[in-house]
Amino acid sequence: MLLYTPLRPRQQIAAKASISPEVWAATLWDLRIQLGATITDNIVLNGMKFTPNRPSFLNARDGILQADQKLNGGANRCAIWTVFARHGMGVSAVGNDGTTHTAASDVPVDCGGACTYSINPTSASLPAGGGTGSITVTATAGSNWTAASNATFITITSGGSGTGNGTVNYSVAANTGTSSRTGTLTIAGLTFTVTQAGTTGGGTELIVNPGFESGTTPWVISSQVTRSTGAYPHGGVAYMIVNGVNSTSGTLYQTVTIPGSGANLNFWLNITTSEAAGATIYDRLYIEVRSTAGTLLGTLTTFSNQNSGTAGAYVLRGPYNLGSWAGQMVRIQFRGTNDSSLPTSFRVDDVSVK
Ligand SMILES: [Ca+2]
Numbered sequence: 001m002l003l004y005t006p007l008r009p010r011q012q013i014a015a016k017a018s019i020s021p022e023v024w025a026a027t028l029w030d031l032r033i034q035l036g037a038t039i040t041d042n043i044v045l046n047g048m049k050f051t052p053n054r055p056s057f058l059n060a061r062d063g064i065l066q067a068d069q070k071l072n073g074g075a076n077r078c079a080i081w082t083v084f085a086r087h088g089m090g091v092s093a094v095g096n097d098g099t100t101h102t103a104a105s106d107v108p109v110d111c112g113g114a115c116t117y118s119i120n121p122t123s124a125s126l127p128a129g130g131g132t133g134s135i136t137v138t139a140t141a142g143s144n145w146t147a148a149s150n151a152t153f154i155t156i157t158s159g160g161s162g163t164g165n166g167t168v169n170y171s172v173a174a175n176t177g178t179s180s181r182t183g184t185l186t187i188a189g190l191t192f193t194v195t196q197a198g199t200t201g202g203g204t205e206l207i208v209n210p211g212f213e214s215g216t217t218p219w220v221i222s223s224q225v226t227r228s229t230g231a232y233p234h235g236g237v238a239y240m241i242v243n244g245v246n247s248t249s250g251t252l253y254q255t256v257t258i259p260g261s262g263a264n265l266n267f268w269l270n271i272t273t274s275e276a277a278g279a280t281i282y283d284r285l286y287i288e289v290r291s292t293a294g295t296l297l298g299t300l301t302t303f304s305n306q307n308s309g310t311a312g313a314y315v316l317r318g319p320y321n322l323g324s325w326a327g328q329m330v331r332i333q334f335r336g337t338n339d340s341s342l343p344t345s346f347r348v349d350d351v352s353v354k
């Protein structure tokens with residue numbers, strides 16, 4: 001039960017770290033001075049109807065605000081906020097009883113309160129392959145903000161605007177250039193900076209016979225992998241087909257020494273499948289780095305029947321950073337698996353490591 005009793009003048013109550021019943025009484029006394037006895041008695045009494053059992057002082061404050069909304073159309077809203085803020089129960093105040101309380105003296109934006117904004121984090125670094133990220137916006141309740149990209153390679157995917165706290169999600173396109181690049185988002189007037197690595201291209205091509213135009217040497221092929229000079233090369237006349245036959249697996253690799261300065265893998269991939277569009281993943285292509293003994297060192301990415309397209313419509317895949325294996329001799333391996341029905345073909349051409 002909340003007591004509305006002016007125990008003693010507000011000025012005689014020392015500021016306290018937590019809200020005491022005395023502060024509450026002083027707050028209501030202050031409210032009475034501001035709004036008059038009739039309105040105050042009415043909204044305080046009715047405010048109790050809008051509070052849960054064993055209300056905190058902040059619950060009670062919100063009940064009074066609701067009562068004013070219901071009885072007076074919110075005519076005293078800002079006056080009420082001003083009084084509560086003066087007694088430490090402003091918009092940002094946190095606490096559920098008299099023992100834990102974080103005082104705050106702010107009022108809502110539409111009652112003359114200031115808008116404050118912050119974002120977290122304020123920057124991100126992405127690999128050349130691109131990626132996605134998320135930014136948390138912390139804003140005063142009622143404060144409007146917008147988010148905009150200042151770079152063509154950064155796209156805001158959600159959270160282009162908001163009121164109060166929110167989240168901005170963005171995606172960064174692959175950087176096919178050899179130089180790193182930076183771009184920014186402007187969110188609530190604040191700057192978020194994206195730094196993206198470039199490919200380490202421009203070096204010497206380390207893959208021998210990258211387009212499979214000279215037979216298959218020095219590629220090492222096992223199980224269901226075939227060289228084709230059929231209708232769907234990416235470059236030249238030849239390409240490799242990994243799988244394409246039910247209940248098979250197959251591997252295709254070449255051994256390269258990654259320079260001490262690192263390197264990136266890029267290749268052209270065209271997947272066609274007899275699996276239904278939207279089917280679950282049944283057939284897979286793993287892009288792997290293995291030791292010269294065949295031990296798996298890392299899986300760079302995987303593809304599946306879900307990545308299928310039109311025959312011959314190749315997609316450039318990469319760059320995949322091989323920097324983790326700088327200075328090492330490793331196998332760059334394509335490994336496919338098909339389940340027992342509805343085959344998927346993984347066409348690979350123009351493989352590049354440099
Ligand atoms: Ca070729």
Ligand SMILES: [Ca+2]
Binds near residue numbers: 275283343344
């Ligand atoms: Ca299949």
